[in-house]
Amino acid sequence: MARAGRKTRAVTILDIAKSAGVSKSTVSLVLKRSPLVREETRQRVAGAMDALGYVYNRGAASLRRARADIVGMVINDLSNPFFAELAIGIERALQNSGFVPFIANTAESVVRQAEVVRSMREHGAAGLILSPALDTDVAEISRLEARLPIVLAIRRIIGARASLVVSDNLAGATRATEHLIELGHRDIAFVGGVGRMVVFQDRVAGFTGAMEKARLAVEPARIIESMPTKDGGFDAMKRLLSSEGRPTAVVCFNDVVAIGAMLAIARHGLTVGRDVAVVGFDDTAEARHVSPALTTVSVDAGSLGERAAQMLLRQINEGERRLENYVGEARLVVRESCGATFKRRIAS
Amino acid sequence: MARAGRKTRAVTILDIAKSAGVSKSTVSLVLKRSPLVREETRQRVAGAMDALGYVYNRGAASLRRARADIVGMVINDLSNPFFAELAIGIERALQNSGFVPFIANTAESVVRQAEVVRSMREHGAAGLILSPALDTDVAEISRLEARLPIVLAIRRIIGARASLVVSDNLAGATRATEHLIELGHRDIAFVGGVGRMVVFQDRVAGFTGAMEKARLAVEPARIIESMPTKDGGFDAMKRLLSSEGRPTAVVCFNDVVAIGAMLAIARHGLTVGRDVAVVGFDDTAEARHVSPALTTVSVDAGSLGERAAQMLLRQINEGERRLENYVGEARLVVRESCGATFKRRIAS
């Protein structure tokens, strides 16, 4: 029961060749399904292969070919369901491409990010999908971009020349804010996210834009930053509520922040949707399952991931550089947390 | 701006050697931090490396060494936060091990699973952490197990001789059931999961065991199978509620099933915790955030993942076979969905 093939030299193309009575070159041709080899020999070789339990050695192959069939996916926070869905989308799109995804979770650490990117390069990754960690340096990206195909996902980095897959943050935040205004809210805050993130800037711009269009003032104190996590949202909301004159509605940076904020609101003895309207951003599965169900901006992480993967594959296959951008639609999904249904219920 | 290093031959150890005026062997020694090389040459070589922008080629290295620094993680459902947390735990434990994780999501398809396992073998993975898809064949596992280190995670497979990391499903389900019984419930159902999964069998055994110990009958109709997903839980609960004489409490196969079940209960006009008590299994982050908060059995997916990774590393490094088992503790976390707090509130 000791490990079999541990000491035994691995079965190689040469063993197959010998056993099938052909040359290694022929075996290689069979491997790549070349139409050059006669059907009969093909079968003989194939037979030898599974008789000997042959396992193709991709490492050796890509050594010769100078490029591996690996792509890296670098995710800044895999514990956020949004990014998990993104990862699944990428993985799904890669499925029949002949490429295999490496995954790494940087947990927002640029140091860790540099490590994993390096590791992926060392493994000969043909390309990278990168959802950059907070404070990622533009120079870092440019340096990378010069060396291998890379698509930036979700988080734009200003000044970076690289393909990009993001959602329409401006439009999404605008729509969410407008919705709250239509519901009659006048004092609205923006909660969560950190100022140096472009995503934050875009969403805040959407928020302020909509406010200004409705001739509503936005005090600086109505924009509260926090880490884009549940705890961050909780803390930010708590701060907001303990200051005097609380807003009647909040637009949250994303769903996890929103869920944290809802918790803080409840903890404060208030009711989400009645006392304070809440809207999120992302539409993760969780948004549907919290109570009250979260009104949020849907961006479909899964298909964003697929897009990113397809874009990367295109870039790998075409060989030369062509930057692409894809901005995914952001659709408002009205549920309960904004108070819309609540209002309706009262009206009837 | 065209891709630089695309056509240019990559910088190799030989280029470094020439530039630093040493032999390739010396460079190789520097690479592996050998104490054999003189400090001064070490620095010269290191200097040449980043002057030329050298990238280590792990593919070539592992070709020679006959084993790559890759481990595979095969996950049956990455969209379930439980497994996402498991994956993060694995990734975390691998972080300073010198091994890099490949990830694949099989989405419960044994066909897909066979594909990705094959691909990982082709890449020379040093070992595999496998959370097997539904209906995975024992023979398949045995075959694999004979070829490379592998640890089975979360889902046991009867008859498989392989290292194992699972949670204490029997004890967990027992505790959950006992808790409901202590709260006064007599008519309790078990909801979700599919009968041919060992995890299901274990949890049901815990459930029935606790019931029998309390001299309570368990009708076959009180054990409802379903896919271990939110929708599965929803459907199963709906079926259960539409039959006459509904139970006053349900033990759910896992958290996502429980959340689905809670949705069905609410949809049926009943209140979770008051009309029907619900307890889950896993204690994913979501459990805390649904409303009412889910009483559940905590198994700590993250640390289970870490364990699995450590076990795999041990197995890889030691060389010969030593099967290990780890059964993670299952702790009941009482929140609101079981009605305990509700009851208390009434009492006071």
Add this chain to the structure above:
DNA sequence: TGGGAGTATTGGAACGTTCCAAATACGGGG
């Protein structure tokens, strides 16, 4: 001044593929 013990360094020979140019086989046609 020769030798021995370290200490540093080095030149092949692998590792398992792919790629290329070249060789071979086979079938007719002249």
Add this chain to the structure above:
DNA sequence: CCCCGTATTTGGAACGTTCCAATACTCCCA
């Protein structure tokens, strides 16, 4: 029976490392 074209097959020579045995170099002592 030879030649030619088409269909198959084939032997190196890479690819970028690691490993091993062997060589240089230093220094010190007899």
